[in-house]
Amino acid sequence: MASDAVRAEFLVEPFVEGSPGPHVTAALEACRANGLEPDLGPFATSIAGSIDAVTAAVHDMSRAALANGATAVQVRFGESPSATRFGDLHDALAQMVAAVEEQLSAPLSQLSREEKQVAVRLLDERGAFLLRKAVESVGEMMGVSRITIYNYLNAISRPERATLIPDD
Numbered sequence: 153m154a155s156d157a158v159r160a161e162f163l164v165e166p167f168v169e170g171s172p173g174p175h176v177t178a179a180l181e182a183c184r185a186n187g188l189e190p191d192l193g194p195f196a197t198s199i200a201g202s203i204d205a206v207t208a209a210v211h212d213m214s215r216a217a218l219a220n221g222a223t224a225v226q227v228r229f230g231e232s233p234s235a236t237r238f239g240d241l242h243d244a245l246a247q248m249v250a251a252v253e254e255q256l257s258a259p260l261s262q263l264s265r266e267e268k269q270v271a272v273r274l275l276d277e278r279g280a281f282l283l284r285k286a287v288e289s290v291g292e293m294m295g296v297s298r299i300t301i302y303n304y305l306n307a308i309s310r311p312e313r314a315t316l317i318p319d320d
Contacts, residue, residue, distance in 0.1 A: 158206050158229055161196040164217045165224040175222035182216040183209045196226075245289060248280045260293040268294050272304040281305065 164179045172180075180197070183190045186209035188199040199209055206229070214225045252274045253259055256267055263271060272290070280286050287305075291298045 157201060158203050159198055159200040160206050160210050160230075161193075161198045161228050162210065162213065163196045163224075163226045164213075164222050165226075166222075173221060175217045175220040178216040178220040179213045179222070179225070182212040186212060196228075245280055245283050245286055248275055248278045249290070249293060251278070260290070261295050263294070268296065269304050269307065272301060273308050276305060276308055 162179070164176050166173070167176060180190050183199050186205055188201050188205060188209050191198045191200075199206060201209075210227055210229075214227070217225050249260065252271050255274065256263060256271060258267070260268070260271055271294070275281065275286075275290060280290065287298045287301045291301045294301075
Protein backbone atom coordinates (compact mmCIF):
# COMPACT_ATOMS: atom_id res chain seq x y z
CA MET A 153 0.00 0.00 0.00
CA ALA A 154 1.34 3.47 -0.81
CA SER A 155 2.53 5.65 2.02
CA ASP A 156 -0.44 8.03 1.57
CA ALA A 157 -2.85 5.09 1.55
CA VAL A 158 -4.75 3.99 4.60
CA ARG A 159 -7.00 1.17 5.57
CA ALA A 160 -10.11 1.41 7.72
CA GLU A 161 -12.00 -1.45 9.28
CA PHE A 162 -15.52 -0.95 10.50
CA LEU A 163 -18.28 -2.83 12.22
CA VAL A 164 -21.89 -1.69 11.91
CA GLU A 165 -24.20 -2.92 14.66
CA PRO A 166 -26.47 -4.73 15.04
CA PHE A 167 -25.17 -7.26 12.58
CA VAL A 168 -27.05 -10.47 11.86
CA GLU A 169 -25.06 -12.88 9.70
CA GLY A 170 -26.87 -13.75 6.49
CA SER A 171 -29.42 -11.01 7.00
CA PRO A 172 -27.81 -7.56 6.84
CA GLY A 173 -30.30 -4.87 7.64
CA PRO A 174 -30.76 -1.58 5.82
CA HIS A 175 -28.17 0.05 8.09
CA VAL A 176 -25.49 -2.39 6.88
CA THR A 177 -26.40 -2.19 3.20
CA ALA A 178 -26.51 1.63 3.39
CA ALA A 179 -23.00 1.62 4.89
CA LEU A 180 -21.65 -0.59 2.11
CA GLU A 181 -23.29 1.52 -0.58
CA ALA A 182 -21.82 4.71 0.91
CA CYS A 183 -18.34 3.17 0.58
CA ARG A 184 -19.01 2.21 -3.02
CA ALA A 185 -20.32 5.71 -3.76
CA ASN A 186 -16.89 6.98 -2.66
CA GLY A 187 -15.15 4.65 -5.12
CA LEU A 188 -14.07 2.04 -2.57
CA GLU A 189 -15.12 -1.59 -2.64
CA PRO A 190 -15.72 -2.94 0.88
CA ASP A 191 -14.05 -6.23 1.77
CA LEU A 192 -16.43 -8.11 4.07
CA GLY A 193 -14.55 -10.14 6.66
CA PRO A 194 -15.70 -12.46 9.44
CA PHE A 195 -15.38 -9.78 12.16
CA ALA A 196 -15.31 -6.48 10.28
CA THR A 197 -15.49 -4.87 6.86
CA SER A 198 -12.47 -3.06 5.47
CA ILE A 199 -11.80 -0.42 2.85
CA ALA A 200 -8.47 0.87 1.58
CA GLY A 201 -7.40 3.81 -0.51
CA SER A 202 -6.07 7.32 -0.30
CA ILE A 203 -6.46 9.21 2.96
CA ASP A 204 -9.05 11.53 1.40
CA ALA A 205 -11.09 8.70 -0.12
CA VAL A 206 -11.10 6.57 3.01
CA THR A 207 -11.95 9.39 5.42
CA ALA A 208 -14.75 10.61 3.13
CA ALA A 209 -16.10 7.06 2.82
CA VAL A 210 -15.97 6.52 6.60
CA HIS A 211 -17.83 9.80 7.16
CA ASP A 212 -20.53 8.96 4.62
CA MET A 213 -20.71 5.32 5.74
CA SER A 214 -21.20 6.28 9.39
CA ARG A 215 -23.93 8.79 8.57
CA ALA A 216 -25.72 6.34 6.26
CA ALA A 217 -25.56 3.49 8.78
CA LEU A 218 -26.85 5.59 11.68
CA ALA A 219 -29.57 7.18 9.52
CA ASN A 220 -30.79 3.69 8.60
CA GLY A 221 -31.01 2.21 12.10
CA ALA A 222 -27.49 1.30 13.22
CA THR A 223 -27.08 1.29 16.98
CA ALA A 224 -23.28 1.66 16.79
CA VAL A 225 -20.47 2.05 14.27
CA GLN A 226 -16.91 1.11 15.26
CA VAL A 227 -14.04 2.26 13.04
CA ARG A 228 -10.27 1.71 13.16
CA PHE A 229 -7.71 3.28 10.86
CA GLY A 230 -4.22 2.13 10.01
CA GLU A 231 -1.64 1.78 7.30
CA SER A 232 -1.68 -2.00 7.06
CA PRO A 233 -4.03 -4.85 7.89
CA SER A 234 -1.97 -5.80 10.95
CA ALA A 235 -2.26 -2.24 12.29
CA THR A 236 -6.04 -2.28 12.16
CA ARG A 237 -7.08 -5.71 13.35
CA PHE A 238 -9.78 -5.75 16.00
CA GLY A 239 -7.66 -8.18 18.02
CA ASP A 240 -7.75 -11.90 18.37
CA LEU A 241 -10.47 -13.75 20.21
CA HIS A 242 -8.39 -13.94 23.39
CA ASP A 243 -8.29 -10.15 23.45
CA ALA A 244 -12.05 -10.05 22.92
CA LEU A 245 -12.70 -12.16 26.02
CA ALA A 246 -10.24 -10.11 28.07
CA GLN A 247 -11.97 -6.90 27.00
CA MET A 248 -15.42 -8.28 27.85
CA VAL A 249 -14.20 -9.45 31.27
CA ALA A 250 -12.57 -6.06 31.94
CA ALA A 251 -15.83 -4.28 31.07
CA VAL A 252 -17.84 -6.53 33.41
CA GLU A 253 -15.30 -6.10 36.22
CA GLU A 254 -15.52 -2.34 35.80
CA GLN A 255 -19.32 -2.47 35.78
CA LEU A 256 -19.35 -4.57 38.96
CA SER A 257 -16.44 -2.63 40.53
CA ALA A 258 -14.38 -5.71 41.38
CA PRO A 259 -12.29 -8.48 39.82
CA LEU A 260 -14.28 -11.64 39.01
CA SER A 261 -12.42 -13.57 41.71
CA GLN A 262 -13.60 -11.18 44.44
CA LEU A 263 -17.30 -11.25 43.57
CA SER A 264 -19.93 -12.87 45.77
CA ARG A 265 -21.87 -15.86 44.42
CA GLU A 266 -24.76 -13.61 43.37
CA GLU A 267 -22.37 -11.13 41.71
CA LYS A 268 -20.67 -13.99 39.85
CA GLN A 269 -24.06 -15.03 38.51
CA VAL A 270 -24.65 -11.44 37.36
CA ALA A 271 -21.19 -11.38 35.77
CA VAL A 272 -21.92 -14.60 33.87
CA ARG A 273 -25.21 -13.14 32.65
CA LEU A 274 -23.45 -9.95 31.50
CA LEU A 275 -20.71 -11.93 29.75
CA ASP A 276 -23.31 -14.15 28.12
CA GLU A 277 -25.19 -11.08 26.85
CA ARG A 278 -21.94 -9.85 25.29
CA GLY A 279 -21.40 -13.19 23.54
CA ALA A 280 -18.36 -14.19 25.60
CA PHE A 281 -19.34 -17.84 25.83
CA LEU A 282 -19.44 -18.18 22.06
CA LEU A 283 -15.65 -17.98 22.19
CA ARG A 284 -13.66 -21.19 22.40
CA LYS A 285 -12.55 -22.11 25.94
CA ALA A 286 -14.34 -19.08 27.42
CA VAL A 287 -16.24 -21.15 29.99
CA GLU A 288 -13.00 -22.59 31.33
CA SER A 289 -11.22 -19.23 31.24
CA VAL A 290 -14.00 -17.38 33.06
CA GLY A 291 -14.25 -20.21 35.60
CA GLU A 292 -10.52 -19.87 36.33
CA MET A 293 -10.85 -16.10 36.71
CA MET A 294 -13.76 -16.54 39.13
CA GLY A 295 -12.18 -19.39 41.04
CA VAL A 296 -15.01 -21.80 40.22
CA SER A 297 -15.29 -24.86 38.03
CA ARG A 298 -16.58 -24.90 34.48
CA ILE A 299 -19.55 -26.90 35.83
CA THR A 300 -20.48 -23.90 37.98
CA ILE A 301 -20.31 -21.61 34.95
CA TYR A 302 -22.54 -24.02 33.03
CA ASN A 303 -24.95 -24.05 35.99
CA TYR A 304 -25.07 -20.26 35.99
CA LEU A 305 -25.70 -20.27 32.23
CA ASN A 306 -28.43 -22.86 32.66
CA ALA A 307 -30.05 -20.72 35.36
CA ILE A 308 -30.06 -17.76 32.93
CA SER A 309 -31.90 -19.76 30.29
CA ARG A 310 -34.22 -21.40 32.83
CA PRO A 311 -34.68 -18.89 35.68
CA GLU A 312 -37.25 -21.05 37.47
CA ARG A 313 -34.39 -23.47 38.33
CA ALA A 314 -31.96 -20.81 39.54
CA THR A 315 -32.53 -21.52 43.23
CA LEU A 316 -31.99 -25.27 42.74
CA ILE A 317 -28.46 -25.02 41.37
CA PRO A 318 -25.74 -25.33 44.03
CA ASP A 319 -22.19 -24.05 43.69
CA ASP A 320 -19.35 -26.59 43.78
